[in-house]
Amino acid sequence: MVGRQLTPLRRAFYDRPVLDVALDLLGAVVWHDEVAVRLTEVEAYAGAADPASHAYRGQTARNRVMFGPPGHAYVYFTYGMHFCMNLVCGPPALASAVLLRAGEVVAGSDVAAGRRSGAAARDLARGPARLCQALDIDRRLDGEDVTVPGGLVVAAAAEPVAANRVRRGPRVGISQAADRPWRLWIDGDPSVSAYRAHVPRRRRTSGEAKSLGGH
DNA sequence: TTCGAGATCGGCT
DNA sequence: GCCGATCTCGAAG
Numbered sequence: 001m002v003g004r005q006l007t008p009l010r011r012a013f014y015d016r017p018v019l020d021v022a023l024d025l026l027g028a029v030v031w032h033d034e035v036a037v038r039l040t041e042v043e044a045y046a047g048a049a050d051p052a053s054h055a056y057r058g059q060t061a062r063n064r065v066m067f068g069p070p071g072h073a074y075v076y077f078t079y080g081m082h083f084c085m086n087l088v089c090g091p092p093a094l095a096s097a098v099l100l101r102a103g104e105v106v107a108g109s110d111v112a113a114g115r116r117s118g119a120a121a122r123d124l125a126r127g128p129a130r131l132c133q134a135l136d137i138d139r140r141l142d143g144e145d146v147t148v149p150g151g152l153v154v155a156a157a158a159e160p161v162a163a164n165r166v167r168r169g170p171r172v173g174i175s176q177a178a179d180r181p182w183r184l185w186i187d188g189d190p191s192v193s194a195y196r197a198h199v200p201r202r203r204r205t206s207g208e209a210k211s212l213g214g215h
Numbered sequence: 216t217t218c219g220a221g222a223t224c225g226g227c228t
Numbered sequence: 229g230c231c232g233a234t235c236t237c238g239a240a241g
Contacts, residue, residue: 043233045233052233053233054233076233078232078233078234079231079232079234079235080232080234081234081235082234082235084233084234086233099233101233127234127235128233128234129234129235130234130235171233172233172234173232173233173234174232174233175232198233
């Protein structure tokens with residue numbers, strides 16, 4: 001049982017600059033409801049100072065957890081069907097957080113596969129929404145303290161990821177400040193999600209359909 | 216293998 | 229109303 005003996009990271013661990021926390025989360029293990037995921041890819045969001053962050057425009061009902069104490073989960077709903085999970089870090093006023101983008105299922109893979117309708121092992125938690133699905137994370141866990149045993153827990157890496165295996169690059173799927181290299185991943189790990197630059201969604205409108213047809 | 220578009224709904228302007 | 233820190237499937241190369 002990989003996850004049972006894991007000790008949650010102390011809350012003080014998260015009360016540091018967001019990039020430091022993101023780096024230490026590589027290789028850390030997220031445990032929830034019989035499934036454990038070893039993180040292989042994360043993204044840093046510098047809260048109120050970051051145009052790409054949900055906290056950039058100030059506190060709202062949705063992002064209030066980001067403005068609270070570090071060590072708590074910020075879970076939000078997006079695209080009408082997906083959940084994504086962040087870990088709040090740093091002083092509350094900064095509202096910075098780390099998005100958990102992908103990982104490798106290290107315990108409860110049968111349970112995770114059931115939730116992911118039999119996806120391939122490497123795909124079980126590859127991508128932020130898939131990771132939440134594999135771990136059965138949704139809005140119920142928004143605001144959950146991950147630094148205490150029970151429920152949703154994040155534990156330190158069994159052994160630190162070698163510095164020469166950590167890679168940095170642009171963040172994924174955002175249109176603002178997309179050039180900041182605040183996406184961190186473990187080089188060569190098969191569970192790292194494929195990089196896709198932000199592409200504005202195309203939307204069918206009557207005017208567009210008309211111009212496509214004739215003009 | 217790569218690309219494009221649909222699904223679907225809550226938050227914010 | 230508009231658009232998103234996404235995923236999946238089908239079509240084309």
